[in-house]
Amino acid sequence: xxxxxxxxxxxSLSHLERVLVRLLVGIGMRQKDAxxxxxxxxxxxGRAIGHHDVSGFxxxxxxxxxxxxxxxxxxxxxxxxxxxxxxxxDGAPGPLAAYRTMECALRKARSYGVGFACVRNSSHFxxxxxxxxxxxxxxxxxxxxxxTIPTMGTGASADRAxxxxxxxxxAPGENFPFLFDICNAYASYGKLHQYAAAGWKIPxxxxxxxxxxxxxxxxxxxxxxVPLPVAGHKGFGISVLVELLTAALSGGALTDEILENxxxxxxxxQAALALDIRRFLPVRRFRLKAGEMxxxxxxxxxxxxxxxxxxxxxxxxxxxxxxxEQGVALSESTxxxxxxxxxxxxxxxxxxxxxxxx
Amino acid sequence: xxxxxxxxxxxSLSHLERVLVRLLVGIGMRQKDAxxxxxxxxxxxGRAIGHHDVSGFxxxxxxxxxxxxxxxxxxxxxxxxxxxxxxxxDGAPGPLAAYRTMECALRKARSYGVGFACVRNSSHFxxxxxxxxxxxxxxxxxxxxxxTIPTMGTGASADRAxxxxxxxxxAPGENFPFLFDICNAYASYGKLHQYAAAGWKIPxxxxxxxxxxxxxxxxxxxxxxVPLPVAGHKGFGISVLVELLTAALSGGALTDEILENxxxxxxxxQAALALDIRRFLPVRRFRLKAGEMxxxxxxxxxxxxxxxxxxxxxxxxxxxxxxxEQGVALSESTxxxxxxxxxxxxxxxxxxxxxxxx
Numbered sequence: 131x132x133x134x135x136x137x138x139x140x141x142s143l144s145h146l147e148r149v150l151v152r153l154l155v156g157i158g159m160r161q162k163d164a165x166x167x168x169x170x171x172x173x174x175x176g177r178a179i180g181h182h183d184v185s186g187f188x189x190x191x192x193x194x195x196x197x198x199x200x201x202x203x204x205x206x207x208x209x210x211x212x213x214x215x216x217x218x219x220d221g222a223p224g225p226l227a228a229y230r231t232m233e234c235a236l237r238k239a240r241s242y243g244v245g246f247a248c249v250r251n252s253s254h255f256x257x258x259x260x261x262x263x264x265x266x267x268x269x270x271x272x273x274x275x276x277x278t279i280p281t282m283g284t285g286a287s288a289d290r291a292x293x294x295x296x297x298x299x300x301a302p303g304e305n306f307p308f309l310f311d312i313c314n315a316y317a318s319y320g321k322l323h324q325y326a327a328a329g330w331k332i333p334x335x336x337x338x339x340x341x342x343x344x345x346x347x348x349x350x351x352x353x354x355x356v357p358l359p360v361a362g363h364k365g366f367g368i369s370v371l372v373e374l375l376t377a378a379l380s381g382g383a384l385t386d387e388i389l390e391n392x393x394x395x396x397x398x399x400q401a402a403l404a405l406d407i408r409r410f411l412p413v414r415r416f417r418l419k420a421g422e423m424x425x426x427x428x429x430x431x432x433x434x435x436x437x438x439x440x441x442x443x444x445x446x447x448x449x450x451x452x453x454x455e456q457g458v459a460l461s462e463s464t465x466x467x468x469x470x471x472x473x474x475x476x477x478x479x480x481x482x483x484x485x486x487x488x
Numbered sequence: 489x490x491x492x493x494x495x496x497x498x499x500s501l502s503h504l505e506r507v508l509v510r511l512l513v514g515i516g517m518r519q520k521d522a523x524x525x526x527x528x529x530x531x532x533x534g535r536a537i538g539h540h541d542v543s544g545f546x547x548x549x550x551x552x553x554x555x556x557x558x559x560x561x562x563x564x565x566x567x568x569x570x571x572x573x574x575x576x577x578d579g580a581p582g583p584l585a586a587y588r589t590m591e592c593a594l595r596k597a598r599s600y601g602v603g604f605a606c607v608r609n610s611s612h613f614x615x616x617x618x619x620x621x622x623x624x625x626x627x628x629x630x631x632x633x634x635x636t637i638p639t640m641g642t643g644a645s646a647d648r649a650x651x652x653x654x655x656x657x658x659a660p661g662e663n664f665p666f667l668f669d670i671c672n673a674y675a676s677y678g679k680l681h682q683y684a685a686a687g688w689k690i691p692x693x694x695x696x697x698x699x700x701x702x703x704x705x706x707x708x709x710x711x712x713x714v715p716l717p718v719a720g721h722k723g724f725g726i727s728v729l730v731e732l733l734t735a736a737l738s739g740g741a742l743t744d745e746i747l748e749n750x751x752x753x754x755x756x757x758q759a760a761l762a763l764d765i766r767r768f769l770p771v772r773r774f775r776l777k778a779g780e781m782x783x784x785x786x787x788x789x790x791x792x793x794x795x796x797x798x799x800x801x802x803x804x805x806x807x808x809x810x811x812x813e814q815g816v817a818l819s820e821s822t823x824x825x826x827x828x829x830x831x832x833x834x835x836x837x838x839x840x841x842x843x844x845x846x
Contacts, residue, residue: 211767213571214601238602243572246602246763271732284797287788291797299729308732310725335693342791361718367668367800370781371657374629374666378777379768385784403761405604409569410737419736423728426743427642430649433700439642439649442725 140457141483147172149468149483150187156475157194158201163226170225170260175458177311178449181320182256184460188467190223199223199253199396205230213242216380219252221395225260227252228274232261232402236268239404246403248375250382253396254278258298259311259446261402266300266307269413271405273299275372276398279388282315283356285366288342290356292385294318295372300443302413304421309443314365314372315357322348322357375401498815499841505530507826507841508545514833515552516559521584528583528618533816535669536807539678540614542818546825548581557581557611557754563588571600574738577610579753583618585610586632590619590760594626597762604761606733608740611754612636616656617669617804623762624658624665627771631657631761633730637746640673641714643724646700648714650743652676653730658801660771662779667801672723672730673715680706680715733759 150168155161167190175183193199203222207215215234219227231249238245255261258274265272275297280290296318298311316336317325325332325348334344337351337358351357359365377384382399389396407416427439453459460468465483472482508526513519525548533541551557561580565573573592577585589607596603613619616632623630633655638648654676656669674694675683683690683706692702695709695716709715717723735742740757747754765774785797811817818826823841830840 209768212600214763214767216768242570242600242602244596244600244602244604244761248768271737273729283791284785284788286790286792286795286797287785288791289788291785291788301732308728310729312722312725316719333693335691338791360722361674363798363800364670364718367670370666370800371668373781374659374778375763378774378781379629379763379765381769384777384781387784403602405572405733405737407737409572410567410574410606411739416736419742420732423731423736423742426745427645427649430642430645430647432644433641433646433696434644437644439644440721442721442728 141460142457143172143176143453146175146184146458146483149472149477150184152477153187153191153468153471153475154194156471156477157191159194160202163202163222166229167223167225170229170256173260173263174256176450176453177259177309177446178453178459179320179446180324181318184458184468185464186256188464188471191471194223203227205249207234213238213245215247217247217249219249221251222253224253224255224276224396224398224400228255228261228276228400228402229264231400232264232272232274232404235272235402235404236265236270239270239406243409244403244405246401248380248382248399248401250377250380250397250399251395252276252382252398252400254390254398255296255400257311258296259300259309261400262298262300262311263307263309265402265404266302266309268404269302269407271299271301271407273297273403274400275376276400277373277376277382277384277388278398279390280386281319281357282313282365282369283338283358285359285362288338288356292366292369292373293388294357294359295369295376297368297372301420302407302417303441303443304417304424306441306447307443308420308441309446314359314369316360316365317348317357319352319357322352326352372401499818500815501530501534501811504533504542504816504841507830507835508542510835511545511549511826511829511833512552514829514835515549517552518560521560521580524587525581525583528587528614531618531621532614534808534811535617535667535804536811536817537678537804538682539676542816542826543822544614546822546829549829552581561585563607565592571596571603573605575605575607577607579609580611582611582613582634582754582756582758586613586619586634586758586760587622589758590622590630590632590762593630593760593762594623594628597628597764601767602761602763604759606738606740606757606759608735608738608755608757609753610634610740610756610758612748612756613654613758615669616654617658617667619758619760620656620658620669621665621667623760624660624667626762627660627765629657629659629763629765631655632758633734634756634758635731635734635740635742635746636756637748638744639677639715640671640723640727641696641716643717643720646714650724650727650731651746652715652717653727653734655726655730659778660765660775661799661801662775662782664799664801664805666778666799667804672717672727674718674723675706675715677710677715680710684710730759
């Protein structure tokens with residue numbers, strides 16, 4: 131898609147974050163709720179993975195405008211019991227509900243060493259990275275997970291039967307924070323779309339076409355085909371665990387009970403676990419230990435000198451450093467759509483993502 | 489291996505467990521420590537996966553005799569802080585250290601809703617299943633993990649650089665307990681040995697030969713080749729998480745610092761997490777919710793009517809039912825070796841695994 135090539139690269143991430151906050155407040159969100167949502171989109175954009183980032187932000191604004199997501203949700207703790215809690219997201223944007231859930235787990239972990247919280251009546255949370263990273267920024271190990279609509283086969287099913295149920299972790303590291311954010315299929319829809327757009331083939335273990343046959347064409351998987359769980363029962367089992375930790379414990383919706391873009395609420399569920407490293411050893415010593423692991427792993431000979439062993443979060447950390455030097459790369463269509471929303475919500479030029487001179 | 493076909497099928501699991509307790513006490517373990525070790529071997533044997541089960545028990549006895557594992561370890565809590573704890577395994581057999589670690593996490597979870605414990609100076613724990621299952625038997629969700637000697641490539645390394653770091657979970661279910669026990673490589677060594685013994689090929693994504701080339705011959709992977717992490721960075725990242733939760737938090741050994749069969753101690757590390765379901769909803773309602781998920785997943789059309797969608801733990805639960813009806817199947821070599829140990833430790837005929845009449 132020629133019109134979707136990155137054209138704008140001058141804006142800083144912090145400028146982008148301010149624009150997103152203004153847009154969310156413009157559409158009716160409270161400032162205190164707009165900030166975590168804008169931050170989550172900014173973190174995902176800073177990872178430079180090309181999906182579940184600011185390119186989806188105009189879609190969020192549309193849903194808030196239509197009311198299929200609550201702009202002023204009453205997110206509340208419905209069960210609070212020592213180191214664990216259940217929240218009700220009240221139809222909030224997923225990034226807000228997931229952020230509040232990890233905040234709750236972090237408070238619990240500060241008090242007890244470990245904390246766990248889950249939330250029902252949430253929606254798509256973009257990815258696990260922002261909420262896990264929040265824990266690492268507080269000197270903790272964080273694990274975040276979400277269920278989602280059926281997007282993956284069970285390994286035995288001929289159709290999509292369970293969410294690819296993204297999850298991830300973060301922890302402080304010596305040179306960069308560990309940051310891991312995956313789904314339990316070989317490839318997320320975002321990745322399949324990237325391969326399709328680039329005209330690349332996929333390995334035939336990644337998915338089935340609509341007739342249930344393995345295919346190397348990502349378009350055939352996207353078009354009513356079936357993405358497959360990593361290593362069959364392994365990825366499927368992890369998705370089942372995520373359903374139990376998110377929906378079963380929170381009283382949320384399971385697998386094909388989950389809706390999308392519904393006025394009755396999407397009813398995704400999320401979970402957050404936080405472990406306070408200070409209860410085990412000084413965070414500084416944990417970082418050194420993490421660095422020791424990194425050095426040991428990198429000391430091994432490589433299959434290909436140009437492809438070093440990268441620790442979880444290392445690639446995205448380098449992407450973030452580049453973005454901090456060069457600014458964000460946004461596609462032309464994203465810039466156009468964000469500017470349309472700026473005009474619509476009366477956000478002046480100082481707040482807009484200006485088109486870069488060419 | 490013709491001499492290794494199952495020949496003994498009359499003994500019950502509980503008889504087997506009593507034999508193992510007597511052997512462990514015979515070699516010098518305390519009764520209270522022998523029981524969990526025998527139980528862990530019995531659980532693994534009841535899963536009928538054919539490795540990391542009682543066939544390895546004579547090897548455990550040899551190590552206890554030689555003193556490379558401590559028969560009377562002083563397993564102690566070295567850090568105890570609200571809902572988290574660190575244990576020192578004092579060179580105990582891995583199943584004992586891992587069992588005590590999950591017991592500790594369960595106590596914490598009973599008090600706080602969630603509990604986490606990790607242990608250093610442990611050894612190989614067989615698999616995550618027994619310790620996770622212990623949590624489910626107490627109405628909790630349990631997650632257990634272990635690091636291990638480098639057994640897997642990083643995805644970029646030309647040699648084995650990190651453990652395949654087994655982990656798993658269990659939770660109460662409606663018809664059987666969920667039970668999930670995997671390593672982060674496509675195939676454990678046990679599975680590679682099974683394929684090699686059967687003369688089967690493996691998919692070429694499972695591992696590299698000693699020259700770093702993908703191979704479909706399991707023997708080439710076993711012979712100084714490199715098992716590969718599931719889905720590249722995904723399996724590698726999970727192994728890194730396990731290192732952080734086990735060794736980094738407990739002060740244990742990392743990746744190639746870990747030893748095996750060493751007089752200085754193997755220094756594996758394990759971790760256990762327990763979530764008390766009662767703090768969220770009645771366990772009965774959790775079971776119903778789990779059953780609802782199972783029904784929804786099984787309602788989807790199948791690729792092959794003979795291969796239904798199996799939930800984690802369903803296959804091993806059926807295997808256990810068969811064993812309860814028909815008795816355990818042990819290989820002839822295992823029966824011979826167990827009986828040699830019975831003679832050596834003066835355990836009378838009533839305690840021995842008798843050879844079945846043929």
